[in-house]
Amino acid sequence: MSGEIMGVLGESGSGKSTLAVSLVQLLPSNGEISRGAVHFEGKDLLCAKPDELQQIRGRRISLIFQEPSLALHPTMRAGEQVRQVLAAHSSPGKSALHQRTQQVFAEVFPEDADRISHSYPHQLSGGQRQRVLIAQAIACGPSVVIADEPTASLDPATQMEILAVFRTLRERLGLAMIFITHNPALLSGFADRVLVLYGGQVVECGPAEAVLRSPRHPYTKALFESIPAVSQERGNGRKMKLPVILGDSSRLSWPRVGCPFEPRCRERMNICTEREPALVNLSDSHAASCFKYES
Numbered sequence: 001m002s003g004e005i006m007g008v009l010g011e012s013g014s015g016k017s018t019l020a021v022s023l024v025q026l027l028p029s030n031g032e033i034s035r036g037a038v039h040f041e042g043k044d045l046l047c048a049k050p051d052e053l054q055q056i057r058g059r060r061i062s063l064i065f066q067e068p069s070l071a072l073h074p075t076m077r078a079g080e081q082v083r084q085v086l087a088a089h090s091s092p093g094k095s096a097l098h099q100r101t102q103q104v105f106a107e108v109f110p111e112d113a114d115r116i117s118h119s120y121p122h123q124l125s126g127g128q129r130q131r132v133l134i135a136q137a138i139a140c141g142p143s144v145v146i147a148d149e150p151t152a153s154l155d156p157a158t159q160m161e162i163l164a165v166f167r168t169l170r171e172r173l174g175l176a177m178i179f180i181t182h183n184p185a186l187l188s189g190f191a192d193r194v195l196v197l198y199g200g201q202v203v204e205c206g207p208a209e210a211v212l213r214s215p216r217h218p219y220t221k222a223l224f225e226s227i228p229a230v231s232q233e234r235g236n237g238r239k240m241k242l243p244v245i246l247g248d249s250s251r252l253s254w255p256r257v258g259c260p261f262e263p264r265c266r267e268r269m270n271i272c273t274e275r276e277p278a279l280v281n282l283s284d285s286h287a288a289s290c291f292k293y294e295s
């Protein structure tokens with residue numbers, strides 16, 4: 001939805017990056033989308049022609065990839081890297097290009113735009129480099145940015161700064177975001193909606209507050225119990241031993257029968273190995289894919 005921040009949550013290997021690239025059809029050539037649809041501005045992107053997709057990617061939907069250190073050219077100034085993104089998607093005159101680059105830098109570096117724009121990546125901090133990637137992502141005025149773990153390599157204070165940048169951009173530009181993370185704590189007070197993935201499948205989705213405070217899928221519940229204080233209220237400073245989710249997700253195979261979480265689930269039933277559970281509506285906006293809720 002326009003201006004909405006959707007948090008996508010899941011452990012390593014749960015399919016977060018696969019979902020991100022599938023949305024804009026950038027799966028590797030041996031990958032195939034077997035079902036589903038991607039509705040964007042009245043179109044199903046899975047049915048879009050290659051040249052239509054070319055118009056949408058980068059311009060209307062942009063991606064911030066997972067490895068910030070690999071995403072910037074090491075011997076090119078930050079400003080030039082943003083200018084090249086603009087030039088690749090439109091052909092304005094030289095001065096319009098320069099003006100737009102300055103404008104974009106001013107959005108993400110309100111205090112130091114000029115100096116950063118003339119710097120090489122190695123002269124910038126991790127947080128500043130991440131902001132240059134954000135500048136590239138918003139350069140062409142997209143309506144959606146998909147950010148794949150954009151704060152994963154940053155310290156907690158810088159992570160909060162980057163979240164604040166995204167929040168400001170949403171307010172100023174009405175930008176919608178798909179924010180991918182393995183850290184539920186980042187989504188509290190930031191995301192509007194949360195989607196939880198396990199084994200390449202959506203196991204739960206709903207308003208952030210409902211999912212983070214009252215998770216319903218056994219995986220989401222176990223995940224939140226195994227980390228300190230997901231919602232602000234739970235952190236009361238007491239020392240406690242955290243439970244673990246036994247087993248691991250690395251032996252999942254595709255295709256498979258049954259619920260992907262069944263081997264590790266404390267609440268498993270016989271039916272869980274027989275077929276894949278459907279996403280069941282628990283309320284108008286909250287859904288979970290678990291047989292517990294199928295009537």
Ligand SMILES: Nc1ncnc2c1ncn2[C@@H]1O[C@H](COP(=O)(O)OP(=O)(O)OP(=O)(O)O)[C@@H](O)[C@H]1O
Binds near residue numbers: 014017019199
């Ligand atoms: N829906 C799916 N169907 C088939 N294979 C999938 C699906 N989702 C993910 N995979 C496979 O699982 C592997 C891990 O997926 P992916 O890289 O998307 O995980 P991730 O959640 O981004 O992990 P990380 O947190 O480590 O970045 C990939 O090799 C991918 O091909």
Ligand SMILES: [Mg+2]
Binds near residue numbers: 016017018066148
């Ligand atoms: Mg990933």
